[in-house]
Amino acid sequence: MEKRVSKEDKTSKRPVSLIVLRLEAKKKIQVQLDEGERLLTLEVISEETLGDLKEKKKEWTEINVKMLRGLFNSDEIAEKYSASWGGGVVEHMRTPSLGQQVASVHSDIKTELTKLRSISNHLESFPEPNNLEGKVTFKEVYLNQDYLLQAVLNILEKEGVLTKQQVFEEMGRIKKKTESK
Secondary structure, three states: OOOOEOOOOOOOOOOOOEOOOHHHHHHHHHHHHHHHHHHHHOOOOOHHHHHHHHHHHHHHHHHHHHHHHHHEOEOHHHHHHHOOOOOOOOOOOOOOOHHHHHHHHHHHHHHHHHHHHHHHHOHHHOOOOOOOOOOOOHHHHHHOHHHHHHHHHHHHHHOOOOOHHHHHHHHHHHHHHHHOO
16 A cells, blocks of 8 residues: 655655545545535525535535545645635625625535546546555455456456356355355
């Protein structure tokens, strides 16, 4: 597993790389994109529901930062993402209307969605983990199980060892066996 670069250890300026497989990173980012889109659909009809939206947005943002820290060998991407979260433009000397406050929060969410999409769209430019020597840890297998299973089954089908129908039957058999444990 790739080693993370802590904030204190920036003297050895290694290039930023993924510490999970690209496919897994893309999936995790997509989950957060979906959640951000869901936040934009929440109905805000009062100060109370505005407060709820702000709290959910704050939690979502914190989860995004933690997720990004868990995808890369450095905090650099998470720090860039969290830089200037926004907060909206509020005129001095008058209280913004509920609609203006909602628009401000929505604007912040849309900005974060844009940042997440940009990171997702640029995942190809980050190297995947290259520690392919030694033993594979359970955590690595667990985090990448869908990708690994699909890769093995694709190879088996491509090599003519199994037909597509046999692949799906075997997947079903394995799933039933693991669920019964």
